[in-house]
Amino acid sequence: MKKRLFSGIQPSGDVHIGNYLGAIKNWVRMIEQYECIFCIVDYHAITIEYEPKEMQRRILNAAAVNIAAGLDPNRCIIFVQSHVAEHTELAWILNTITPMGHLERMTQFKDKAKQHRENINAGLFTYPVLQAADILLYKGKAVPIGEDQVQHIELAREIARKFNMRYGETFPEPQEVLSEAPRIMGLDGKTKMSKSLGNYISLVETPESIWKKLSTAVTDENRKRRTDPGNPEICNLFTLHKHFSKKEQIDRINVVCRSAEIGCIECKKILSENIVEALTHIRCKYEQLIKNSDQLSDILHAGAKKCKDIANSTMAEVKKKMGLV
Numbered sequence: 001m002k003k004r005l006f007s008g009i010q011p012s013g014d015v016h017i018g019n020y021l022g023a024i025k026n027w028v029r030m031i032e033q034y035e036c037i038f039c040i041v042d043y044h045a046i047t048i049e050y051e052p053k054e055m056q057r058r059i060l061n062a063a064a065v066n067i068a069a070g071l072d073p074n075r076c077i078i079f080v081q082s083h084v085a086e087h088t089e090l091a092w093i094l095n096t097i098t099p100m101g102h103l104e105r106m107t108q109f110k111d112k113a114k115q116h117r118e119n120i121n122a123g124l125f126t127y128p129v130l131q132a133a134d135i136l137l138y139k140g141k142a143v144p145i146g147e148d149q150v151q152h153i154e155l156a157r158e159i160a161r162k163f164n165m166r167y168g169e170t171f172p173e174p175q176e177v178l179s180e181a182p183r184i185m186g187l188d189g190k191t192k193m194s195k196s197l198g199n200y201i202s203l204v205e206t207p208e209s210i211w212k213k214l215s216t217a218v219t220d221e222n223r224k225r226r227t228d229p230g231n232p233e234i235c236n237l238f239t240l241h242k243h244f245s246k247k248e249q250i251d252r253i254n255v256v257c258r259s260a261e262i263g264c265i266e267c268k269k270i271l272s273e274n275i276v277e278a279l280t281h282i283r284c285k286y287e288q289l290i291k292n293s294d295q296l297s298d299i300l301h302a303g304a305k306k307c308k309d310i311a312n313s314t315m316a317e318v319k320k321k322m323g324l325v
């Protein structure tokens with residue numbers, strides 16, 4: 001029996017190379033080894049302001065990009081959270097054993113509450129409980145995520161432990177799995193690459209747009225003139241080179257940047273070519289998939305159907321243990 005893996009992504013904007021390097025690349029890598037369930041978490045996405053008319057397109061986009069990036073629906077389950085009502089049912093139950101104090105400590109809640117002062121709703125506050133329900137509903141053991149989600153997985157573990165103590169052994173404690181790039185910074189070099197901050201390169205960005213975005217991206221800010229030596233260690237784009245460029249190129253840049261033999265523009269051109277090369281097949285596959293929304297819907301509904309079976313059986317067990325029969 002393979003161990004079960006669960007992870008999710010919000011349909012809240014373009015899927016970007018931070019999502020890819022921090023999570024999706026690991027998802028693809030782990031498909032063989034685990035029984036994988038990937039979820040497009042639309043109920044999480046509605047905790048911030050959004051345009052209802054846009055949501056369906058965003059969900060299909062997220063599905064198409066992830067499939068194009070390597071989530072083969074014949075080898076894993078991919079589905080939409082709101083298609084399986086048991087997520088919110090279990091979340092309600094888990095709400096009753098989650099201390100308010102734990103939720104108040106969540107850094108993502110604090111950040112989002114600052115960003116969306118006009119809409120600090122209860123859903124934003126209990127967001128991590130729904131995330132715990134997502135994982136525990138399937139008794140997921142491995143959860144590949146970026147660094148920003150680690151605190152939520154720690155809470156999911158605590159919630160699982162608490163449920164097991166109160167009602168009897170039911171849930172395994174989920175473990176986060178981090179990639180070698182758990183926190184990719186945005187092109188501004190200052191904040192985490194993020195869908196909402198617009199500081200990203202999307203996974204389906206065109207070559208022209210990749211170059212346009214990189215050409216204005218922040219590098220080593222101490223390097224004011226072309227003739228100044230640069231410091232790759234503090235250059236955000238050098239980090240991206242480490243993930244997209246060939247070893248010889250990385251080694252060379254590490255030397256010629258420091259000696260000012262190469263300028264930032266030339267260095268960015270090399271990076272741009274390598275990112276284009278890495279993403280082209282994803283963009284082409286995405287463009288084919290997105291043309292056929294019926295086929296995408298079929299994939300998502302088939303995924304939800306498989307999830308329903310697992311979810312029903314977990315909920316029956318949970319309710320029985322809780323005396324809710």
Ligand code: TYM
Nearest residue numbers: 007008009010018019022023041131145146182183184193
């Ligand atoms: P979301 O949609 O913000 O991001 C999806 C995945 O991408 C990772 N990620 C990053 N990794 C490295 N560098 C970055 N700049 C970067 N930005 C995003 C995220 O850590 C995440 O792994 N709450 C989750 C979705 C979720 C979920 C779940 C995840 C809901 N239920 C259950 C795991 C298990 C979120 O907002 O991810």
